[in-house]
Amino acid sequence: MTRARRTLAAAVTLTVAATTLTGCFEESSPHEAVRDFLVGWQSEDYDLAAGRTDGDQTTVRKALADAKQELDAASFRFRITGINVQGDQSKADFEAEVDLGENNPLWQYEGVLPLHLVNGAWKVHWSPSVLHPQLKEGQRFAVDTEPKPRQPVLDRAGDPLQTDQVLYVAGVHPATLGDRAEEVVAQLSEVTGYAQDRLLSRVRSSPPDKFVGLVTFGRARYLSMRAKLDAIDGIEVDPQPQPVNPDAPRQIVGSVSALTPETEQKLGGPQRAGDSVGRNGLQQAYQDYLTGSTQTKVIILDLKSGRQVALLKEWRGRQNVPVKTTIDRAAQAAAERAVAATPTSALVAVQADTGQILAVGTKGMNQERDALAGKFPAGTAFSIVAADALLRRGVSPKQRLACPQERTVGGARFVQTGQVVGTTTSATFQANFARGCVTALASLARRVTADDLSRSARAYGLGQPWKLPLRSFSGTLPPLAGDADRAKAIAGQTVQVSPLGLALVAAAVSSGTWRPPVLVTEPSAPDPAADPVPAVQPSPVPVDPEVRTALTAMMRAGAAGTPAQAGKGRVYGVTAAAGNGQSWFVGWQGDVAVAVLAKNYNPAAVAGSFFAGLNSAP
Structure with missing residues (x-):
């Protein structure tokens, strides 16, 4: 809950409390x-509060106002738990709730x-x-905080996927x-552009001899x-290296920025000046894990020495x-080199x-929007999934199929572009599959049912509700009426x-089992509140x-x-x-599917470059 929302809640509580107290208590x-x-005290009507004390009115008003600043408090709420009267003396017990x-x-x-x-x-x-x-004369409240430095995003070997970058924290020593x-x-x-009252509360709530970070750049x-x-006398700047400069894959790892007035207001807590904020990728998805939350102490300080005298x-x-x-760094480096020569891939x-x-x-x-979550026509790459359904229906890889330049199936027209495998029945289903003959493959529509195709699509993950901590797309198959x-x-x-979805299809044929994708192994979920319960993934x-034996040969x-x-x-x-100049290569080598x-550009050339780079990696 943000500071603003808590303050509103306190105001509502105050109205209820005031009404309740007024209705229940006797004037005498x-x-x-x-x-x-x-x-x-709760409503910051310090004149009202001071008027009900025997102290100097100015002193009481200042003490109540100072307590709010010294605690950097968003609100106070109180509940009376008992009142004991003995003659002209009385004692009231209360419970205080302070939103820090x-x-x-x-x-x-x-x-x-x-x-x-x-x-x-x-x-x-x-x-x-x-x-x-526990508060005595000559003492004051203070809040001592210890922000934790940002943790890194790691590769599978446990090495950071980013390098240190210096952020500059402007702050003061209150003393x-x-x-x-x-x-x-x-x-x-x-x-x-930071709110003056917020900055001042942080200064006045902190131990005087401690550096108080206020703004990060x-x-x-x-x-x-x-x-x-530099022109502000009293402002100091502390350069702080933080692991925020992403290595490849940069858009998956994500970028980090310094905390700004806008992001602080949006995020609420636990961020404070000196912290960094993930803008996208895993840095944003796991922001709360990477930053943790600030260690906080409410203490009492001696006004003269500035030393702590009590921990509350x-x-x-x-x-x-x-x-x-x-x-995997070696695989990532090979992927970066493989796509470098292409215009778009x-x-x-x-x-x-x-x-x-x-x-x-x-x-x-974009690595996230396109590679993981992009929605592209499958083209004849879907023939891998379709072949699963056809093979289950008894279609043999050796069956002869013609590959004409054009064919009409159920009123739909198909045109084979590029190489024609064979206009007669001399080519096999396997040969037509291997060369992506759309007219031959379309001719097999009557050999399978809509349920056959849908069942195979689900078995290879299409439309399945698998999840990643980043945006992703598992694929869609439309209704098949005829x-x-x-x-x-x-x-x-x-x-x-x-x-990503097609890479998992290749992985299924290669390994013999379709599995949902995994990008992060620790922690088990992006939301600390949900940990250790992992997101439900398809089995x-x-x-x-x-079928796998036949598909492997094909x-x-x-x-x-x-x-x-x-x-x-x-x-x-x-x-x-x-279509639209785009083409796929879907396959594997060894235990790596792509x-x-x-x-x-020829996608097979990209795949070949990737496999060659992976094989030559140390």
Whole structure:
């Protein structure tokens, strides 16, 4: 809950409390004095509260106002738990609830109000202990915080996927400001746009000898504002290296920025000045894990020495932890090199027997929006899934099929572009599959039902509700009402997929089991409140062994003679047209499955470059 929302809640509570107290208490008892004092303190009507004490009115008003600033409190709420009257003396017990903001837990404590009769009227006997039983003359509240440095995003080997970058934290040592704190904070607020009252509360709530970070800058913004900051007497700048400069895959890892007035207001807590904020990718998805929450202490300080004399409450905060991914540096480097020569492409590589994402490389495309979550026509790459349904229905890889330039199925027209495998029945289903003959594949629409195709699509993850901590797309298969619809689906014309989804299809044939994708292994969920309960993922789905054997041979034929088979080791796969100059390669080598989407470039060449780079990695 943000500071603003808690303050609103306090205001509502105050109305209820005031009404309840007014209706219940007698005028002739100390109840009215207790009610007015606590309601005045809670509502910041310090004149009302001070008027119900026997202390100097100016002193009481200042003490109550100072307590709010010294605690950097968003609100106070009170509940009277009992009143005891003995003659002209009385004692009221109350429970206090202080919202320290920054998403810290509420501070709750028990207090006592001593009262006595003064000229026939009940008055709260004033002393600092009215604010808290342990507070004495010559002392003040303070809040001591210890923000934790940001943790890194790691690759599968536990090495950081980013390097340190210096952030610049402007702040003060309150003890050196003396009575100039308000003046200095006003200047800093004017320069940076941060709310003056918030900055001042942080200064006045902190131990005087401790550096208080107030505003964080990235390098470019700091250099642009350096002269203005230097001109403010009392402002110090502390350069703080933080792991925020992303390595590849940069858009998956995500970028980080310094905390700004806008992001602080939006996020509420636990962020404070000196913290960094994930803007996208895993840095944003796991922000609360990477930053943890601030360790906070409510303490009492001696005014003369500035030393701590009492610890009233401590919250250790949620420990921040690194985020461990499945990214493999060697595979990522090979992916980056493979896509570099293309005008536009995306490559996703997964470990075939686990579904773990090893690399995401793009050129002219976004790694998250396009490679993981893109919605692209499957083209004849869907023939892998369609072949599963056809093989289950008894269609033999050796069956002869013609591959004419054009064919009409159920009223839908199909045109084969590029090489024609054979206009007679001389070519097999396997040969037509390997070369992506859309007219031959469409002709098989009557050999399967809509349920057959839908069942195979689900078995290979299309439309399944698998989840990643980043945006992703599992694919869609439209309703299939007749021959034309089935033919269009087999040809992949009405099927949408992502590169990640097709990489998982290749992994299923390679390993013999379809598995949902995995990008992060620790922590188990992006939301700390949900941990350790992991997101529900679909169960693995085994591929029929006989179907897998046939598909493996068909995909071996599909890769033979293509640039995908450029390096050492046998490659399996298919090259497929997807329209608009885009084409796919979907396949595997060893235990690494890939899907490549390229525009105006041979995707098999990208895959071949990737496999060659992976094989040559140390």
